[in-house]
Amino acid sequence: MAKARGYPDQRGMGAQSDFISETFVSGDPFRKDRVLRTKVLIASGMPPEETATMLSMPLDQLMREISD
Numbered sequence: 001m002a003k004a005r006g007y008p009d010q011r012g013m014g015a016q017s018d019f020i021s022e023t024f025v026s027g028d029p030f031r032k033d034r035v036l037r038t039k040v041l042i043a044s045g046m047p048p049e050e051t052a053t054m055l056s057m058p059l060d061q062l063m064r065e066i067s068d
Contacts, residue, residue, distance in 0.1 A: 035065050042066070 026034075034055060041051045052059040 031065070035068075038062060038066055 038051055038055065041054075042048055048062065049059055052062040055062065
């Protein structure tokens, strides 16, 4: 019988994907791309606060990365 919709994942806490996501550290190419996207969004008129929310990062960190 098929699993009911919305039924919780049987792996539970401690699944391998949990450990991978905890140890992920973004590399330089990813950071440079994020800064470029941020600058384009802000230059096109999007408020920095909305941009930070969309990129899931704190506003102060976003502003630091743009100024570097």
